[in-house]
Amino acid sequence: MTCLFRKMTMDDLEQVVAIDQVSFGLPWPPRSFYFELTDNPPSRCWVAEMDGRVVAMLVAWLIVDEIHIATFATHPDYRRQGIGGKLLHHTLRMAREEGAVTSFLEVRAGNEAALTMYRKFGYMESGLRKGYYSDNREDAVLMTLASPDYERLLLDGETDER
Secondary structure, three states: OOOEEEEOOHHHHHHHHHHHHHHOOOOOOHHHHHHHHHOOOOEEEEEEEEOOEEEEEEEEEEEOOEEEEEEEEEOHHHOOOOHHHHHHHHHHHHHHHOOOOEEEEEEEOOOHHHHHHHHHHOOEEEEEEOOOOOOOOOOEEEEEEOOOHHHHHHHOOOOOOO
């Protein structure tokens, strides 16, 4: 199956919200995704689609030369197939074309699968936000992907995209 990486559209919102709700203890309200698509100029919203179904989503903010990963999830039925990594790679590459040279994100300290993936990309732990998540007071690990690691990453790997 071919995976298509493309900009998120309003038609994707129902599926994106469903992925968010099944993936996170603190999902975004649907209006937040609507805002990202319609009213937030720094926002860059992407989806991975297979056979007409949205299987992963990512919202990032491009601020000057930094791309901040705001939310990112793969539907549980499609996890551990490399789709999330390819979507992240696509997002970072598109952001680089717009001038990004670093990337930042926060991830739950207990999310070992995500931490492992981010480390493979070259993200380094750069801080800790104690008790950041209000549902269980879990810490957030701050991670940074800085140049030249960002540049190296974009030379590695291929993605299917249109």
